[in-house]
Amino acid sequence: MPFRKQLRGWWLRRLPLEAICQLGQRRIYLLPTRFGLSLLLVAAAVWVGALNYAVSLAYVLAFWVLGLLLVAVLMAYRQLAGLQLQVVPAEGVFVGQSAECRLQLRNPSDLIRQLQLQSEHGGELVSCTLAAMQEQPLAIALLLQKRGWHAYPAIRLWSTAPFGLIRAFAWWRPDASLLAYPLPLPDREHQDCHHENGRGRNHGDDEEDFSHLGEYRQGDTPRQIAWSVLARRDVLASKRFASQPRGQALHQLAWQDYPALLDLESRLSRLCWRVLQCEKAGQHYRLQLPGRVVEPQPGQRELALAALAEFRLPT
Template identity: 30%
Template sequence: MQTINRRTLYILPTRFGLIYVLLCGVLLVMAINFDNALVYLLCFWLFSLFLATMVLTWRNLDQLKLTAGRADPVFAGQTAMFPVGVEAPDRLHPAIVVGIAAYEVRIDCPKEQRVTAPILLEDCVRGRVDLPPVTLSTTYPLGLFRAWTRIDLPSHTLCYPKPMTIPLPTHHTMVEGQGASESAAHIIRGVDHFEGLKRYAIGDALSRIDWRAYAKGQGVWVKEFSGQTTTEVWLSDADFSGPMEVRLSYLCHCVQALTQAQHAFGLRLGAFMISPNTGDAHQTRCLEALALYQR
């Protein structure tokens, strides 16, 4: 959490504020030329309002507290959303603009409450995506001044390769006697067709147990699918030809498809290796490796 203070807060007149000061100067010249007390009074009242507005604008950002929440991973080309929390510990702070260079959102921050401003980053590129410096600004209450501050919040997410379903030409084999894309496609297709049930044996995947039959007291049965195989699949960037980004995109598709099929697989990226496994945690680890490879 970071707190805005006088050392990081800046304020300058807006274009309307400069016109306002010019108007006050014209009124002062008129008051001097015509020696008119009412014009003097109007001029000094307007200038006092100008100074009071400067203080109110500055106070509207002072002592605000900022935090950056966790951003969910995205795929290349998608929009990442960083939740930025703004908290007002002492009073209402209205008309606060929170944003980065390409995106802004306006919020009102009530007393002793936290308001979340979603900061969007469009067209993310594979790799680590860091939250750019966040700018808070306000022209409250009259638009005569603009106060602002710029804060670096430690927040990041990952951008995975965009899944590509078109099979790529292969260099070697990934499963005995099959090309990489053919092997993965065969296994993925095979588990889609339910064949029947068999008695549970040690070594069968728990994810394939028919829990409904078990709950009815019918014993422990395991679902069988056509094309089911116990051969471990290894995914590797060296198995495919083409640009690296295209290969990573196809590997991303294979990771998702094999995870959905609940089939164990491993991943090799250069000298980096992830042992065969299955499940959502394994999928996340593989996608993270694909996102950060050569970055």
């Protein structure tokens, strides 16, 4: 069809954004498959022949095929009717990688459903068999080529079960987004520079400056280890402080480390690589961007990568 892509895009934009969707009569569409349409044409030809030659068995065959098609319409509709779909939060990925659009399908009926799903952009086709009164998680791959937030694509799901004569299909626009981090670009020049020593503290200041408990990192001193947690839960954890322990370096990852001629995306990619290197080595660091600073804290990796992904130059 001419302008098919434009018409589909216009129609999909009119669909509401929903985090949870239950398919009902207004959302399900029914069309014959190629096999079903061929069978319908055969039934019509047999019926015309029966009219011309007055063959009773031909009438029986024509109306039997027509009855089968009508039953197929009902059975295909039941495959989608009442199906519940829900968005599941997804993790961010780096530019150039495929993110997973995570969904949860729930079958509230005692009917076994055979479904197929695909995003509006095409790509991988996902098939599943959803047992009666069961839930099943699914993931649809989406390639992210640009830094920042990306909306979930519209999802098309359909079924031709059980006869393959009628296709029942529906569209859903999930109300969710995926975050694409900058592509890490190695920056050996700044790997081991731009750090400052943490302030020393006298013995007894730990309780006052204590921040939280975190996972044990290689190189943590025995004074940082939470021995009481180790004794109670047999879990190795370390104390984190608002100011850094004596002698421990706080690495500075700053926007100003790079010349003004370096483009925006290259700066962010280099800073992203340095963040990952600090996390890998268990080093403390501070990310400084124009208008935003990410200090050492729980979940700093995700906060720092999100700050880089969402960054826009101040106007």
